[in-house]
Amino acid sequence: MTDLHKVVADEAMLWGDAVAEPYHALAASHMDSQWAGLIAPALDGIDVDLTRSADFACGRGRNTLKLLDEGAKHVTMIDVNAENVAFCTRQFAGNDRITVTQNDGLDLRVIPSSAFTYLHSFDAMVHFDVEIALGYLREFHRVMRAGAVALIHHSNYSERPGVDFRTNPHFRNYMTADLFRHVATRRGFEVLRQRIFSWADLVDGDCITVLRKPAGEPAKVSGMIDMFHGAIRRSMRGM
């Protein structure tokens, strides 16, 4: 088991049956107001195609239901927690507009490339370890179609580096808006918008970043980079 697999085992599994009522049921009752107050304004004026949406770190599906209401034709729910995946599989059995998928907490190898026109993650990545959150950006880029938009709600809390995130206000993990923007840009995204906001009494501790995978992303460029890396490897073998 790698260090990061251990982090997933220790930290990512907190949000299952044990918090069915205190978190999942309560959060579901706030979905409409959070959509209206945080999510809709973050997407306002941006051309978003919900046709094939992903609800990443979906929990028990409150965002999925909202995405379907908002016009998504299909939502792929993705989560690492087996209890949430089992719950959603039961809850949405027979709904052919929903697919429930379990991942390993670190990557999206269970999802084919260019699967989504929209990728959504709300009220989950605020808790992720910084390396795991940033690691997912490469995978988000891979599973999004050219031109697709992602809305990612993440932490902007950096006051206590190194501590266990469970000792931070509202379980916010270490992250900044700038760091997220920097790595997203490196991964090939356009950063369309970042909105820093307060969560209850935690002032400016959260951020919603809206990303776009550039339209017509030239497959040639990555091909050229691969060729370039291949050439470097070949020349190094010859050294």
Ligand SMILES: C[S@@+](CC[C@H](N)C(=O)[O-])C[C@H]1O[C@@H](n2cnc3c(N)ncnc32)[C@H](O)[C@@H]1O
């Ligand atoms: C606080 S819940 C939020 C669920 C949902 N987004 C919502 O708004 O109701 C956090 C979710 O993130 C999932 N999660 C935590 N770490 C994860 C990881 N590394 N990869 C994928 N999912 C993860 C948990 O299993 C849980 O379902």
